[in-house]
Amino acid sequence: xxxxxxxxxxxxxxxxxxxxxxxxxxxxxxxxxxxxxxxxxxxxxxxxxxxxxxxxxxxxxxxxxxxxxxxxxxxxxxxxxxxxxxxxxxxxxxxxxxxxxxxxxxxxxxxxxxxxxxxxxxxxxxxxxxxxxxxxxxxxxxxxxxxxxxxxxxxxxxxxxxxxxxxxxxxxxxxxxxxxxxxxxxxxxxxxxxxxxxxxxxxxxxxxxxxxxxxxxxxxxxxxxxxxxxxxxxxxxxxxxxxxxxxxxxxxxxxxxxxxxxxxxxxxxxxxxxxxxxxxxxxxxxxxxxxxxxxxxxxxxxxxxxxxxxxxxxxxxxxxxxxxxxxxxxxxxxxxxxxxxxxxxxxxxxxxxxxxxxxxxxxxxxxxxxxxxxxxxxxxxxxxxxxxxxxxxxxxxxxxxxxxxxxxx
Ligand code: C5P
Numbered sequence: 001x002x003x004x005x006x007x008x009x010x011x012x013x014x015x016x017x018x019x020x021x022x023x024x025x026x027x028x029x030x031x032x033x034x035x036x037x038x039x040x041x042x043x044x045x046x047x048x049x050x051x052x053x054x055x056x057x058x059x060x061x062x063x064x065x066x067x068x069x070x071x072x073x074x075x076x077x078x079x080x081x082x083x084x085x086x087x088x089x090x091x092x093x094x095x096x097x098x099x100x101x102x103x104x105x106x107x108x109x110x111x112x113x114x115x116x117x118x119x120x121x122x123x124x125x126x127x128x129x130x131x132x133x134x135x136x137x138x139x140x141x142x143x144x145x146x147x148x149x150x151x152x153x154x155x156x157x158x159x160x161x162x163x164x165x166x167x168x169x170x171x172x173x174x175x176x177x178x179x180x181x182x183x184x185x186x187x188x189x190x191x192x193x194x195x196x197x198x199x200x201x202x203x204x205x206x207x208x209x210x211x212x213x214x215x216x217x218x219x220x221x222x223x224x225x226x227x228x229x230x231x232x233x234x235x236x237x238x239x240x241x242x243x244x245x246x247x248x249x250x251x252x253x254x255x256x257x258x259x260x261x262x263x264x265x266x267x268x269x270x271x272x273x274x275x276x277x278x279x280x281x282x283x284x285x286x287x288x289x290x291x292x293x294x295x296x297x298x299x300x301x302x303x304x305x306x307x308x309x310x311x312x313x314x315x316x317x318x319x320x321x322x323x324x325x326x327x328x329x330x331x332x333x334x335x336x337x338x339x340x341x342x343x344x345x346x347x348x349x350x351x352x353x354x355x356x357x358x359x360x361x362x363x364x365x366x367x368x369x370x371x372x373x374x375x376x377x378x379x380x381x382x383x384x385x386x387x388x389x390x391x392x393x394x395x396x397x398x399x400x401x402x403x404x405x406x407x408x409x
Contacts (some may be wrong), residue, residue, distance in 0.1 A: 001386050002033030003181040009034045010079055010086040012108045013053070015043025017161040018090035018127035018170035023048060025089055025173040026056045032177060037079060039063070039108050041095070065107040076107060080115035087180060088112075090127030090170045093138050099124075099150065100141035122150040123183060125176055130166030153179050178247045182229040185392065188399035190231035190408040195271040196224045197264060197312065199239035201257045203284035205304065206293045213279050216365045217241035219332075219358075220277030222391035224249045227273075230395050231408070235271070237263045239278055257281055257309035268316050268327060272406065273398060275330045276313035279364075284309050317351045328353065328402055330394075334360035343374045354401060356394065373397055 009029055013022050029036050038053040038061040050061045060069075067075050080086070088095065088108075095109070104110040112122055124145065132138055133155060146152055153176065156169040171179070198220020203211040217238060224236040225246035234249045237260055245251045252267070254260045257280045268274060283306040293303050313331045321327040329352040335342045336359065343357030357372040370384040371394065380397075382390050 001388060004029060004184070005033030007034045007084045007184065008082055009036050009180075010083045010111065011036050011038050011057070012086060012088040012091075012111070013038065013040045013044035013048070014088060014090060014092040014095040014108065015041060015046060016090040016092045016127045016170070017047060019044055019047035021170055021173050022089055023052055023056055025176055026053060028173050028177045029180070030057065032181065035059075037062070037083070039079065039111060041106060041108050043092070043094075062107055065110055067107070076110040076114045080111045080120060083115070083120050085121045085123060085180070085183065086112060086115060087123045087125070087176075089125035089176055091124045093126075093128045093132045093135075093141075096124070096126065096138060096141045096145060099148070100144040117149050121183065123153060123180060124150050125153045125170050126155050126168070127170035128168045129160060129162050130164055130168045133166075133168030151183065175247060178225075182247065185226075185229035186396075187231035187408060188396060189227060189273075192227075192232045192272045192402070192406065193270055194224075194227040194232040194234045194273045194275065195237070195264060195267050196220050196227065196234065196275045197237045197239075197260060197278035197280075198224065199241040199243075200279050201239045201260055201281045201309075202255050203257065203281045203309070204255075204288045205285045206289040206291065208292050211281050211283060211285070212240070213281065214364045215239070215241075215279035217243050218365070218367065219363065219369060219387050219391070220275075221246060222387040223275050223277055223394060225388065226391035226395045227275075229392070230399065232273070235267045237267070237278075239280075257284065257312065261310050261312045261315065264312050264316060268319065268321065271327060273328045273330070273402070274313075274316050274322075275332075275394075275398075276316075277332050278312070279334065280312060281309055283307065311350075313352065314350050325403070328398065330398060331355045333357045334363065336360055339372050340374070340379055343372055344379075347374050347376075354398065375401070 036057040038057050040063045053061050098109045104113045156171050157167045159165050199217030200213045200215040221243050224234050228234045228248045236249050236251045252263045254263050286305040286307045317329045322329050331350045331352045333343050333346045339357045343355050347355035355374045363369045369387050371382040373380045382393050
């Protein structure tokens with residue numbers, strides 16, 4: 001998906017070994033549709049060559065305020081006026097100190113200082129040794145650059161190039177891309193708390209077997225990501241799936257439907273929106289055997305008796321908070337045919353204001369999907385598209401249905 005199509009990004013590199021990750025970040029930004037203009041400090045050029053960055057960005061880099069290419073010789077003005085965002089990755093401790101003081105004695109700091117603050121955001125991806133990161137001087141400078149309007153992205157923890165281990169690593173390029181993309185999404189759910197279920201559940205028969213289904217969790221994970229991008233605080237209750245947690249999302253892993261219900265009930269009091277995307281197993285074995293069940297020669301699974309699982313969506317939709325309008329509940333329906341009819345009936349049966357229908361075999365495990373949104377008055381089709389694109393549209397539809405008093409002005 002070209003999440004950054006048409007965006008112009010100044011990618012600033014300062015001196016640090018994490019510059020080796022900036023090459024791949026540049027590639028990811030270009031693949032996401034951005035026009036990337038690289039600006040490097042002299043220290044950055046000690047770690048990675050301008051040739052590499054030029055080849056990956058597809059444009060000659062800038063590294064000097066005396067560069068005569070700009071007709072008026074004011075590269076810092078043109079670069080900062082043309083950008084939709086300036087991203088500093090890596091941003092060294094020294095460069096943060098420069099920003100904190102409003103220094104402007106080389107091109108990159110000059111460009112940051114010259115940017116129109118209200119229109120061109122400055123995103124900073126710090127990278128340094130853990131002691132430098134923890135130093136009160138660095139933390140003081142970070143507080144100052146935040147107060148001056150910069151957005152300071154997280155740092156990672158783990159082994160560092162110096163051989164030590166701790167906080168201060170630059171985020172991985174994929175993580176930075178996710179944060180940059182999120183930055184550009186409209187903040188429709190600022191201040192809202194969103195609870196999402198995703199994936200299948202697994203109902204143990206015995207220690208080695210269970211009942212589950214083919215749900216990949218991709219739609220629910222996309223919804224959690226889209227809600228976070230929209231500014232919400234997100235809790236994602238996930239059944240057994242192999243998917244990375246979206247950035248900034250709190251994830252609670254569960255196995256069975258009853259675990260999922262317990263996790264959702266615990267989180268629902270602190271939620272404003274509940275989106276039930278999980279393909280919860282309808283049935284579970286009445287008894288889970290402590291030992292592997294052996295064939296007994298009868299040709300039948302005599303020990304296997306099933307009982308119905310609790311309906312998580314229905315339970316939460318009947319809660320006092322949902323009934324009083326404090327918890328907006330959204331259900332999903334995976335059908336094989338007659339989507340509109342089944343979805344309308346399911347919306348009423350589940351007692352939710354919004355139900356999202358999709359065709360089961362066309363969504364399970366796929367990266368694309370199409371959705372049918374059904375509320376009390378209307379139906380709306382969202383044609384086939386990547387799940388993340390659909391998730392963003394669904395978030396917009398949810399935001400439009402929340403009481404105006406709960407949303408950002
Ligand atoms: O009844 P059915 O499984 O078709 O309903 C689908 C919707 O209900 C989905 O939103 C699903 O997450 C939710 N559900 C649930 N708990 C169940 C079964 C379904 O939350 N036990």
